[in-house]
Amino acid sequence: MTFLETLLDPFQYQFFIKGLVAALLAGGLCGLIGVFITLRGMSYIGHGLSHAIFGGYAAAPLLGIPIVLGAGLWGLASALAINAVTRRHRIGADAAIGVVTTASFALGVALLTKFGNKGPAFDSLLFGSINGVSIGDLLLLGGVFLGTIAIFTVLYRQLLFSTFDPEVAKVSGVNVGLMDTILMVVLSMSILATLSIIGVTLVAATLVIPPVVARMLTDSFGRMLWIATALGTAAGAVGMYLSYQLEIPSGTTIVLVNAAVFLVVLLLKGAKGLGRTAGLDDHTDASATGLVTASAPTRA
Template identity: 60%
Template sequence: MSWWSALWDPFRFGFFVNGLLVATFAGALCGLTGVYITLRGMSYLGHGLSHSVFGGFAAASLIGVDYYLGAGLWGVASALMINRVARSRGIGSDAAIGVVTTASFALGVALLTLFGSRGPSFDAALFGSIVGVRPVDVVIVAAVLGCTLVVVCARYRALLFTTFDPEVARASGVAVGRVDVLLMCVLSLAVLATLTVIGVTLVAAALVVPAVIARMVARTFAFLLVVAALVGAGTGFVGMNLSYHVDVPSGTTIVLVGAAVFAVVYAATTGAKRWQ
């Protein structure tokens, strides 16, 4: 078999095509959402929410509810709880994230250990897998990406102001609290949509790496969003193909491809600055 035939061989399988579409859409979604998270210095939030969603995944699996519904409601509730606790009691956001999300993750592990899973496997939820990706997963991830694009476009200025200077935004009449809640909900849905392909343990990297790469090359905020989304989609596409050929979990290969792109861009931009 020639290398060209080997390259196109996985496209014969429906599960691979579904996984490839989900990985590409999920990469763009994580890249777009991750810009706001990294600029706010809240990269830990993506890591925390991914672990929190795992608790909903376990609970939904136990009672026989579709895990998108159960984990989605659980993730949004966790995000709102983190925001509430951090604001109302003067507790730092990092402390609130640590308490809520680690407790949720521990509960998920306990439930799956005691009662088992009736849905996607434990390993697939942790590290991602292309085998269990269904056509409905493609539709759901595409819908979440579309909704996120609508939110970003409709609330562009409010999100921009609250990201860089929330105090000025509040003085200008922007409802900072509502914008924060909206961003939390979008982030929760993004984490949930990427669970099947990237996995709980690696979602944070998928959120942060494309945004960091984009920050090294973009000079305007709008261009930063575009570059982050494209980098995320590209790493998802390449990582999913690589996952099939090397037989490594999809989340692992997607993150490694992103890390390799980061290393190349970092070296190129650092060399360009030294030359100048």
């Protein structure tokens, strides 16, 4: 077999084509929504919600509920619970995430241990799998991706304003609580749709690394969205291809590709690029603040 034939060999298999399309969608989706999550200083929530949804994956088959429906409702309930606890009680977001999601993950492990696995393979759920992608997974990913783009397009100004300055946004007439809830719903659905490709333990990295790299490359919030989405998509494609060639889980290779891109950009940009990321959790980026002020909705 020639070198070119070796390179093109994966594309003759239907399961690889489906996996590649899924990886493209999953990477782009995580990169897009990861910008909002990272800028809100809630990077940990992606890790937490993926563990919470794992509990739904384990419980749904035992209850006779379709896995996607059960895991989706479980993840959505966890996201809303975290949001409610954070807003109404004197508990930080990280603490709320830790309590809700670790309990859900532990329940999932307990159910699997007691009753056995009646759903997707345990290893596939943890690390993702190129072999486990179905047409249903592709439809779910595509639907969530298109829905996310539509929501972010329609609510762009409100989400942007509530992300950088929620107090001023509230005074200006933005329903910050509703924006937080919408973002949590989109995040939980995105994690649910990407778990079969990326896995429970690694999805947080795909939500964080592309936005961080994008922030190292630009001061513009709009360009940050485009760059993070493009980086996530490219890393998904390359990672899926390497997953086939190296015979290791797809989630692992996708995260390693993301990490390699981060290191390359870090070497090219040095301290200046890394310094830009210091303000992510503080929401103090000057150009972003100016953009928020310029596009902020006003009360009638």
